[in-house]
Amino acid sequence: MNHKIYPVTEVGKVTGAFTHFSDPGAGIRTLSTDSRKLADMDHAVFFALAGRRDGHQFIPEVYQAGVRNFIVSAYDRDLDRYPGANFLVVPDTLKALQALAAHHRSQFSFPVIAITGSNGKTVVKEWLYQLLAPEYHVIRSPKSYNSQIGVPLSVWEMNESHTLAIFETGISRTGEMEALREVIQPTIGILTNIGEAHQSGFSSREEKIAEKLRLFKQTGLFIYAPFYLENYIGEIPGERRFTWSRHGHADLEVVDDEILEDKYQFLRGRFGAEEVQCLVPFMDAASVENVICCWATLLALGYDPEVADDRLEKLQPVRMRLELKNGINNCSVIDDSYSLDTSSLAIALDFLKQQNQHPKRTLILSDLPGTGPQDDLYEQVASLLGNKFVDRLIGVGPVIGTHHDKFKMQAQFFDSTEELLDNLGNLKLVSETILLKGARIFGFERISKALTQKVHETILEINLNALEFNLNFYRSQLRPGVGIMAVVKAFSYGSGSFEIANLLQFNKVDYLAVAFADEGVALRKAGITLPIMVMSADAGSLDTLIAHGLEPEVYSSRILEELITVLSQKKTEKYPVHIKLDTGMHRLGFMPAEVGGMLELLRNAPSVKVKSAFSHLVSSEDAADDAFTSHQAALFSELTATMEETLGYSFLRHLSNTSGVTRHPSAQFDMVRLGIGLYGIDTAFKTRSPLQTAVVLKTSISQVKILEPGETVGYNRRGVLPHGGKIATVKIGYADGYDRRLGNGAGKMSINGYLVPTIGNICMDMCMLDVTGTNAREGDEVIVFDEEIRIEEMARQLGTIPYEILTGVSQRVKRVYFYE
Template sequence: MKMTVEEIRRACGGKLLCGDPEAVVTSVSTDSRKIEPGALFVPIKGERTDAHAYITATFAAGAVATLTEEHTEMEDSHAWIRVPNTLSALQLIATAYRQRFSIPVVGVTGSVGKTTTKEMIALALSAEKKVMRTEGNHNSQVGLPLTMFRLEPEHEVAVVEMGMSDFGEMSRLAEIAAPNCAVITNIGISHIQQLKTQQNILGEKLHIIDRFQEDSVLFLNGDDPMLAGLRGKLRVKTRYFGMQPWCDDRAEQIAFHPNGVRFVFRTNGIAQEVDLPVLGLHNVTNALAGLAVAHFLGVDLEKAAKALKEYQPLAMRQQLHRHKGITVIDDSYNASPDALKSSLDMLENLREQDGRCIAALADMLELGALEHRAHFEVGAYAAGTGVDALVTVGTRAAAIAEGARSVKPEIPCHVCASNEEAVEVLKGLLRCGDVVLVKGSRGMHTDEIVKKLLEYLG
């Protein structure tokens, strides 16, 4: 990026306290430990730390300017810009910077699968276009603005993940990114503690279209009941992707094999064979979104499908580790009821002839009043899919064991209070040929279970 201090000041409506208005800023950071020469530092006041305390250190590291909401006067060779609120100022600056680019911006949201879908869309587009995409899951009120600053003149399209957990957040993100193409993966119950109902979640997600123009298009998952219910009801152009025969972009002839899944992508009378190196029906859905968007934006379908053949899952997202005849599925990044059910389906696809399917599942957080029922239903679903044994971690996850026993009373269930206890149980339980899924909300740190298991298996 490249903006002058004066351009930044105008964008956020701030007051330049000191410094050169023509100084050039080439990056923006909210982390004082990750300052590059030429950076603008944006100190955010957090619950534990006020980053204003690190402003001087960022100048020593090469920053040329800072925002501040604590200072009213300053004498310094560096640029200090006074603003009422540094987070709001960051968002305003990112909004102004994004408006310099006339390229397509694809916004991706949904309760489950945002990051994987974003990666597959970006990969499919990269077959013929220079793509800027969100790194990791930097999809928040802070992360999305920082992502927009990564846009450069050579980019032909951007794919940005947009996450929200409360009322009003998606509207702000839509103002910043101004997507003219958007994807909603599904409507689950993640963050229902704050948003109260699925209908509220749907309403908030739909704010992704707030900045749509006449030629903008919204891609919706036709296999999601709430999204399918929007057919013919929205003011914007829509395209549906999914397995339903009425979907505009759909998957047919789906066939799983030991190392992935094959299917035929059909759209507008065109059929394209696709071979994904990952398991799970949910990944077919993610790939459908990628192919649908790529085709809409003019990418050759054969090339897009070839690009998807090289897809590799991100860390802690259904990564397969095979050691001493045991397969460990590291899906520890996060969890929700829908995501857990998708992962349990995938677990069954990996079953070996004489091996067992074992699920180590931890608490799902932020489910509010639905907490007990959601965990109970996941347990019942697990027993119904043929899981041979369950290991649960946390007080909430104990209901998973209850649900499993309600369907299959004889299923072995090990209810653990900690990750350490779960590891010890798994060490005594696993044998050659077994497949074990490890999953839980990010706050449960189930990646610790994976790490200790892999160390044990060598």
């Protein structure tokens, strides 16, 4: 670690503690506030914070884990129970945490940006990180660590290697900001906006603005939109101020905007006497406003407008997690209780709208927080629900029900979450998609728990944002006009069915491909309307294909003749088929010598029409086979040219698979087929991959045991602990898809940041890990694979390919989908 180590004696002075030292020479490097997330035991200090549970209750457990430094507001005077421990006693452990972080902050002189506002803080922070990273080594708040605890923990991570810090702050009542200002000591301040979020903690909008602006009272530069401080009579902070506006006088004034290609907004503005422009890769109003705030920040920091434009165009979406899960009674549940205002509701409703697996869409919505004209607010909400095609509303809270007359869809209302849960069985939620959107005070996690299927605790998490990012990466590699066929066979490589297909349909891929007819039927029943190619069609499935508008792959004269016969009997004309050519794979497809006979059949069959012709690259990822790949592409081009000349019409041609997209751009033809690359796996990238990991397999610890030296673990006593130690039994085995060959130390998993090996043979439903020397405990989360424990590496160990690892994850493993 690069972090400075503070003598425990210095920590005592900074926090004003009454000290009881057993080891006054101890050093402090790591702050811990959660007994479940301990690390760096030798240099950790545990803060016994008061919260939903009193942190003092966990001191014995933390001590047992190896921590020897404690900051407490009360302590057991029987210190013989804690030999070697240092206790620092303070009146308020939270204030002590903040004081220590503030002391640490004062050790650094590089610029520190502080961000606050009602909405957009996390997004602006993450985007500024993306924008400023080329020049700075940036330390920033992890996720949305903007609270009284999160801010000092974030600031504590500053070290000498950093050259810029970006921290966000959130407050919910008066008197909170001063402590955060003292911790952050910002040199640059950014106010994103002032809205209704957390309004209930303030007597007025004026009071809320004044509290937020306390963060910036000693900043050298303050960046804000005057619109949000309109009619504010207090002092505006900042030795220098930089303003931005959508339509009004400001240092950066956005005067015009235009939508391009249905995915960009082109912004024109004035910056001083200069005309400036910016291409924004987002279209929703909230994102565009956040981008303008970032644009203003770059200009205020002296960046050239052209540099700013170039970087802003490349911004990537920020993760703000929305969770899609399988629910009871054949329902799908979308849990998005992260925040609640009209903007975030609109985003969540867009996601609800894209889910087509059920004919009915239901919204469970709590009272919206904030003050102001309630009639106008709920008129806006009702209009939004109508525009987003919500079929049913279930309202929760004392306010929303008083506006029942505004909602024109089927609606029911409950005064509280408890009342809804008491009546859940009467709601008859069956075969529908349910969106949960509740303010945090309503505790909608209880509704989510009640509506979600109770299944095996091992979970495969699929990050739909990452999948979307990967899709867009490959799109960026295509020539203009080249389409995408997304391959979703084998349960979308083990990651799902309609959940993935809905996202792909929403993102406007051109085609889907499945292996068997029943996979295509399931997608049709889930509301997927995209064209679907079925790769393994046979005579027995032709009636099913036709009934559901599925398009068969035709790879032999036998299949083609059978299809023509069935279609002729049904008096069907020009039914779309996809001709598979064998250019070197030698698996399925017409050999070059067979193409003439195939064309003769097609010319005399008005019942079919070639929609596409395709072939399969044998080794697109391997440079050693590039000559053969070029041969395949040339042969494919020659064969398809013959087909078009003979048939007298054009059709789509596709040859490239995932790795071929980037390695063989000349082989893109009219369309490419994307498969496992959508999930962040592309063996064409031998070193640093530009893709995001879209799948994480995780489980949990069922039991922890301490074993004596020489004891054995598992079947056939294959696992041995010569010196004794600690093992953890976790809830995954070979029936879940965790290969038996990963036993006895071959496989590794991650627990609380520790990489730990398997020990003993893998069992059917569980396996054991050697967690000696870690803080692992029962119930802890265990990562089986993610962006660190790579599927590619597991495949290499097993002498197989990543496809087998991913598709081998059992269907009994729960799939959870995140959209942020």
